[in-house]
Amino acid sequence: xxxxxxxxxxxxxxxxxxxxxxxxxxxNHLYFYWYRQILGQKVExxxxxxxxxxxxxxxxxxxxxxxxxxxxxxxxxxxxxxxLEDSAMYFCASNSDRAIGQPQxxxxxxxxxxx
Amino acid sequence: xxxxxxNSPSLSVQEGRIxxxxxxxxxxxxxxxxxxxxxxxxxxxxxISISSIKDKNEDGRFTxxxxxxxxxxxxxxxxxxxxxxxxxxxxxxxxxxSQGNLIFGKGTKLSVKP
Numbered sequence: 001x002x003x004x005x006x007x008x009x010x011x012x013x014x015x016x017x018x019x020x021x022x023x024x025x026x027x028n029h030l031y032f033y034w035y036r037q038i039l040g041q042k043v044e045x046x047x048x049x050x051x052x053x054x055x056x057x058x059x060x061x062x063x064x065x066x067x068x069x070x071x072x073x074x075x076x077x078x079x080x081x082x083x084l085e086d087s088a089m090y091f092c093a094s095n096s097d098r099a100i101g102q103p104q105x106x107x108x109x110x111x112x113x114x115x
Numbered sequence: 116x117x118x119x120x121x122n123s124p125s126l127s128v129q130e131g132r133i134x135x136x137x138x139x140x141x142x143x144x145x146x147x148x149x150x151x152x153x154x155x156x157x158x159x160x161x162x163i164s165i166s167s168i169k170d171k172n173e174d175g176r177f178t179x180x181x182x183x184x185x186x187x188x189x190x191x192x193x194x195x196x197x198x199x200x201x202x203x204x205x206x207x208x209x210x211x212x213s214q215g216n217l218i219f220g221k222g223t224k225l226s227v228k229p
Contacts, residue, residue, distance in 0.1 A: 004158070033216065043159065043204065045216035056216055091158050103149055104217060106158035 002026045004107035006092050012113045013082055021077045021110045023092030032075045033093040033104060034067065036060070043091065049075065079112075087114045118142050119207050121220035128227050134192040136223050138205030141186065145207040149217065150179060150190050153202045162203075163190070195227045 005024045013019045025032050034046040048055040049067055066078045075094075079086055089111050093104040120139045128134045138148075146167040151159035165172040165179045165188065172179050178191045192199055205220040 006158075035217075042221040043206075043217075043219040045218065048216055058216070093158075103161035103164060105161065106151075108156065108158045 004092055004094055004105050006090075006107035006110050008110060009108070010111045010113070012115060015084055015114050016081050019079050019082055019112065021079075021090050021092075021112070023075045023077070023107060024073050025075055025092065025094030026096075026105055027073070029094035029096050029105070031055075031095050031104075032067075032069070034077045035091045035093065035106075036088040037091065037109075038085075038088045046077070082112075082114045084114050087112055117220075118145075119205055119218050119220040121203075121205055121223050123223050124221070125224045125226070128195045128225065130197055130227055130229050131194045134190075134195045134199065134225055134227065136190040136192075136203050136205075136225065138188045138190075138220055139186055140188075140207055142207070142209070143183075143186065145209055145218075147208040148179070148181065148188050149206045149208065150177075151204045151206060151219075152199075153204060153222070159204055192225075195225075197227050197229050200225055200227050 007022045032049040035043050036046055037043045045058050047057040047061045047067055064080045068076050089109040091106050091109045093106045095102045095104045118141050149164040150162040152162050153159045163174050163177045163179050165181050170181050176192055181188045202222045202224045204222045206217040208217055
């Protein structure tokens with residue numbers, strides 16, 4: 001069964017540094033998402049992406065965040081200048097074209113630790 | 116601002132018995148609900164969903180019930196198995212389609228004891 005894959009599984013970065021989290025969505029999917037889960041809290045939506053542009057973003061997704069689909073397979077989340085509170089699990093998800101009720105498929109996440 | 120609430124952080128059930136996980140929501144505009152299961156060190160895995168036009172959806176051992184008037188849904192697992200031990204998230208999709216973001220509850224950790 002096709003999977004969403006995320007790399008790296010764990011990223012440790014100094015505060016203030018830039019970090020790029022990478023995702024390879026399922027190949028025939030067209031809608032892409034990033035979520036995060038701070039330890040002990042709920043999974044929170046960050047951004048959705050379709051047709052090479054952001055469809056929707058939450059209040060969390062401020063100017064420090066950006067997303068990109070640099071080629072036909074990768075979907076990346078960049079945090080420009082990391083803060084301690086960016087430490088969290090970041091999940092990428094994807095689903096197929098406009099199918100009502102089609103569930104989002106999640107990757108196993110990247111644990112981001114900011115020191 | 117918790118639009119999706121799972122008020123029980125944990126639930127322990129004996130193998131073979133029924134597990135009932137509950138979820139409440141506040142926004143009447145939600146029109147699609149999903150349950151995800153999450154094992155440690157893995158991402159959420161889709162389990163079952165229900166449209167707001169239905170009150171029940173069944174898939175094998177898993178059944179989701181929706182009570183729109185009470186803004187309440189529940190997931191029933193019968194019979195429960197040790198492999199069902201995981202964190203279960205209730206999620207709502209405001210647009211009912213593939214473009215909407217998911218709003219998650221905090222999750223309920225289910226432990227099924229042999």
